[in-house]
Amino acid sequence: MAFVKTEVQGAVEIITIDRPKALNALNPEVLADLKAAFEAVDQETIRCIVLTGEGDKSFVAGADIGSMSTMTKAEGEAFGKLGNDVFLMIESFPIPVIAAVNGFALGGGNELAMSCDIRICSDNAVFGQPEVGLGITPGFGGTQRLARLVGMGMAKQLVYSALNIKADEAYRIGLVNAVYPQAELMENVLKLAGKIAKNAPIAVRNCKKAINNGISLPIEKAVEVEEKLFGACFETHDQQEGMACFLSREKPKPKAVFTNN
Secondary structure (H helix, E strand, C coil), X not given: CCCEEEEEECCEEEEEECCHHHCCCECHXXXXXXXXXXXXXXXXXXXXXXXXXXXXXXXXXXXXXXXXXXXXXXXXXXXXXXXXXXHHHHHCCCCCEEEXXXXXXXXXXXXXXXXXXXXXXXXXXXXXXXXXXXXXXXXXCHHHHHHHHHCHHHHXXXXXXXXXXXXXXXXXXXXXXXXXXXXXXXXXXXXXXXXXXXXXXXXXXXXXXXXXXXXXXXXXXXXXXXXXXXXXXXXXXXXXXXXXXXXXXXXXXXXXXXXXX
16 A cells, blocks of 8 residues: 555554645545555454554645546546545445545545544644535545535535634534644543443444434334344444443453454
């Protein structure tokens, strides 16, 4: 993979988009590498993923304008599908994904961050969907995920105006979960990732599935999704160990390898 690098720290894997001279902008090659990186994750041992961009200026500054400038209608639609396929894979990936947003997260960068479960950013981060200023719409889910995260009115304002917002405003409207000084970003992200990784993996994965699958359903259908995933946790090692240790006041010992039993 020429544009993405990976590093494993215990049960946490860090996936870094490594194209700093272009502010980690997305083109078909970067998206292909990102897809390959997620496909290569060892889902039996990794319990949380941190996704970030190389350098301290940019998470992902957007899609590569040079790459898009000469596209035909068909090529533009195909590029949108490529991005959406990768981002949907990340959104539905069984393991929780935290976006460590270290600078610009514009256009495709904001859309990539929104496909992650949790967004933590540095105090120099900038978010926005500037596409209408380029004569196009957001193409990687920006018109859909932004409204789900911050509400329709705020999403329309940001998309229609192509207005960029800073980290404190992104936190205020609920786009990000927390803001830290640049030098402290990864330390705090990895601390959170470690906390997630220590919990029972089957339960964490089922929680992600329940939230993702239930959010767009009527509540009576959504709770059915939860019921099934709740029930699926029973008779697993982690449930038996966790509850036995709670009753005996000992520390649980989740299996090092993910299994369904």
